[in-house]
Amino acid sequence: MLLSCQKFYNLYLPCSSSSSNFSNPSSTIVSCQNQNEHHPIIRTHNSKSSSFLLHNLSLKEDDDHPSLSELQDTTPHEEKVKLLELSLVRKRTPRFPGSIYAQSPSDPDVGSSLPPLRTLFRSSDGEDKGEEEEMIMRALQIRRKVTEEIFKEVMEKKGKFGITYVNNLTRRLGGFIDFIMIEAANLKRLPEYSQSTFNLRAITVIDDSQVVSLVRWLKHNAMSYPQIAKLILMSRGNLELIRNRVEWLKSVLVKGDFIGEAMLKAGDNILQRSNEELDEIVGYLESNGVRRDWRGYVMSRCPQLLSYSIEEVKARVHFYRDMGLDEKDFGTMVFEFPKALGFYTLEEMNQKVDYLKEFGLESKDVGKLLAVRPQLMACSIEEQWKPLVKYLYYYGITRDGMKRMLTLKPMVFCADLQMTIVPKVQFFQDIGVRNEAIGNMLVKFPTLLTYSLLKKIRPVVIFLLTKAGVRDKDIGKVVALGPELLGCSIVHKLDVNVKYFLSLGIRLPQLGEMIADFPMLLRYNIDVLRPKYSYLRRTMVRTLQDLIEFPRFLSYSLDGRIIPRHKVLVENQINVKLRYMLACSDEEFNKMVKTMVRKRQKFQSSVMEEDANHPQSVITSEITTLET
Numbered sequence: 332m333l334l335s336c337q338k339f340y341n342l343y344l345p346c347s348s349s350s351s352n353f354s355n356p357s358s359t360i361v362s363c364q365n366q367n368e369h370h371p372i373i374r375t376h377n378s379k380s381s382s383f384l385l386h387n388l389s390l391k392e393d394d395d396h397p398s399l400s401e402l403q404d405t406t407p408h409e410e411k412v413k414l415l416e417l418s419l420v421r422k423r424t425p426r427f428p429g430s431i432y433a434q435s436p437s438d439p440d441v442g443s444s445l446p447p448l449r450t451l452f453r454s455s456d457g458e459d460k461g462e463e464e465e466m467i468m469r470a471l472q473i474r475r476k477v478t479e480e481i482f483k484e485v486m487e488k489k490g491k492f493g494i495t496y497v498n499n500l501t502r503r504l505g506g507f508i509d510f511i512m513i514e515a516a517n518l519k520r521l522p523e524y525s526q527s528t529f530n531l532r533a534i535t536v537i538d539d540s541q542v543v544s545l546v547r548w549l550k551h552n553a554m555s556y557p558q559i560a561k562l563i564l565m566s567r568g569n570l571e572l573i574r575n576r577v578e579w580l581k582s583v584l585v586k587g588d589f590i591g592e593a594m595l596k597a598g599d600n601i602l603q604r605s606n607e608e609l610d611e612i613v614g615y616l617e618s619n620g621v622r623r624d625w626r627g628y629v630m631s632r633c634p635q636l637l638s639y640s641i642e643e644v645k646a647r648v649h650f651y652r653d654m655g656l657d658e659k660d661f662g663t664m665v666f667e668f669p670k671a672l673g674f675y676t677l678e679e680m681n682q683k684v685d686y687l688k689e690f691g692l693e694s695k696d697v698g699k700l701l702a703v704r705p706q707l708m709a710c711s712i713e714e715q716w717k718p719l720v721k722y723l724y725y726y727g728i729t730r731d732g733m734k735r736m737l738t739l740k741p742m743v744f745c746a747d748l749q750m751t752i753v754p755k756v757q758f759f760q761d762i763g764v765r766n767e768a769i770g771n772m773l774v775k776f777p778t779l780l781t782y783s784l785l786k787k788i789r790p791v792v793i794f795l796l797t798k799a800g801v802r803d804k805d806i807g808k809v810v811a812l813g814p815e816l817l818g819c820s821i822v823h824k825l826d827v828n829v830k831y832f833l834s835l836g837i838r839l840p841q842l843g844e845m846i847a848d849f850p851m852l853l854r855y856n857i858d859v860l861r862p863k864y865s866y867l868r869r870t871m872v873r874t875l876q877d878l879i880e881f882p883r884f885l886s887y888s889l890d891g892r893i894i895p896r897h898k899v900l901v902e903n904q905i906n907v908k909l910r911y912m913l914a915c916s917d918e919e920f921n922k923m924v925k926t927m928v929r930k931r932q933k934f935q936s937s938v939m940e941e942d943a944n945h946p947q948s949v950i951t952s953e954i955t956t957l958e959t
């Protein structure tokens with residue numbers, strides 16, 4: 332308490348001998364009192380408390396010197412921390428008048444009103460290592476907070492950033508704040524900064540790093556503050572590397588929205604790589620079919636390519652080129668799905684290719700498959716392909732059927748089994764499609780599994796039931812025989828065809844039976860149907876009932892089958908149903924015509940032989956019976 336009072340007295344009585352006579356407070360007080368008799372002290376505040384203190388001290392001027400135990404620091408730990416914080420804070424908090432830790436206007440610095448820091452680390456038993464480490468860490472944390480405040484102030488004043496933006500950015504720049512703090516401490520070793528404050532040195536480090544202008548520039552290039560913070564930490568203090576790499580990405584046509592993401596996903600070594608190494612990678616890809624105007628798209632979608640050595644990039648390119656892909660196919664594949672080239676390891680890529688070969692595909696077939704659908708490389712063998720194969724095998728689809736599905740629609744093997752395929756198969760079962768028919772349907776038209784159940788498949792089924800006259804018991808048959816109908820547009824295809832057939836005089840229940848017999852009837856263009864129907868009614872002189880009984884008539888080529896066979900029948904004076912006329916091969920048709928002509932000739936010859944032996948009326952009646 333005596334030490335604190337002595338310092339307080341020295342604070343308000345500027346005596347030149349206060350520091351030298353610190354060991355003898357009584358003599359100091361007397362000498363200062365003698366001086367004050369000739370030079371009255373001008374007090375600016377706390378005059379009453381000062382006079383009371385002087386009076387108490389004068390009563391103890393003849394007392395013995397205090398013992399060592401009296402001089403021991405008994406400050407509690409919490410008070411020590413508080414004093415330490417006060418000694419390190421950048422801006423002093425104003426205190427109420429009379430506080431013993433308040434700085435007087437006449438004091439040269441605030442340190443004169445605070446106890447020396449070395450007393451904070453002293454205990455009755457000597458040096459306390461644990462407490463010393465704790466206080467050092469506490470001091471370090473306080474210094475870091477001071478550095479953060481300095482950084483925020485510089486960002487707000489010089490960068491014109493908002494408070495919220497600065498706080499969010501600073502919160503993610505812990506490593507860079509430590510860099511500023513360390514560099515500011517190192518500057519004190521230089522002669523020109525040996526007497527400067529920590530604040531000045533920290534501001535100098537921030538200005539030299541040009542972090543304010545860099546953050547402004549990155550923000551202008553559509554980078555978010557989390558991306559900016561990560562890039563600054565990746566630079567390890569050398570912020571010029573960030574600007575250099577951004578300029579290079581712009582030179583290869585990477586758009587601003589993807590620059591930050593590309594730099595973060597390219598790997599930790601992206602900032603340390605030279606422009607010559609990166610140019611070599613881009614040039615090699617361009618020589619293998621990746622067009623110059625595709626470079627930015629490829630690098631922004633798969634920036635991992637920039638982290639590989641040129642040898643590894645060449646190995647990845649040869650992996651696809653060895654499967655028969657030419658430069659055009661390879662370049663198109665990389666543009667469509669850049670991750671197929673640089674995102675997955677070579678071991679994963681080889682495993683997936685080997686699995687696809689198990690369906691009976693050759694290496695070149697797999698190459699063509701990947702050129703069409705490179706997204707297959709993103710699929711997992713254990714989590715996607717094996718469960719799908721097991722599910723398809725349950726519905727009777729063999730390996731050859733899966734090979735056909737994979738060849739016709741490889742996207743099926745990229746679909747999610749539980750979320751995409753299973754609900755559609757369950758829907759087909761609900762409308763009456765049998766399990767054995769489901770497998771045949773999927774092999775015949777695997778594209779069906781890529782359609783939306785709610786937006787495509789279900790609306791078409793509802794339309795067939797309500798607008799096309801298909802009965803409930805026939806809808807499963809229609810879907811099984813004509814799954815392609817589920818991919819047709821209701822407005823532009825199905826509804827137009829239904830209205831056309833109804834305009835011919837076909838009733839709705841009859842149309843439903845025609846669709847059940849031949850579902851593909853609704854898929855033909857009306858411009859193709861009109862000439863066939865006109866030829867049927869005007870040239871062939873057939874009734875509408877003939878078309879209702881055999882709707883497949885509209886599926887045959889008018890010039891290639893209908894007209895030639897009709898001419899043969901007319902020349903041979905033969906009249907048969909449309910089913911027998913068209914639903915056979917040319918060989919079977921010619922054989923049928925010859926047989927009918929031979930039978931007619933045989934009949935005519937027999938009639939001529941009996942003409943002389945039978946009356947005319949009998950012959951006429953027999954001929955009528957035979958024709959019937």
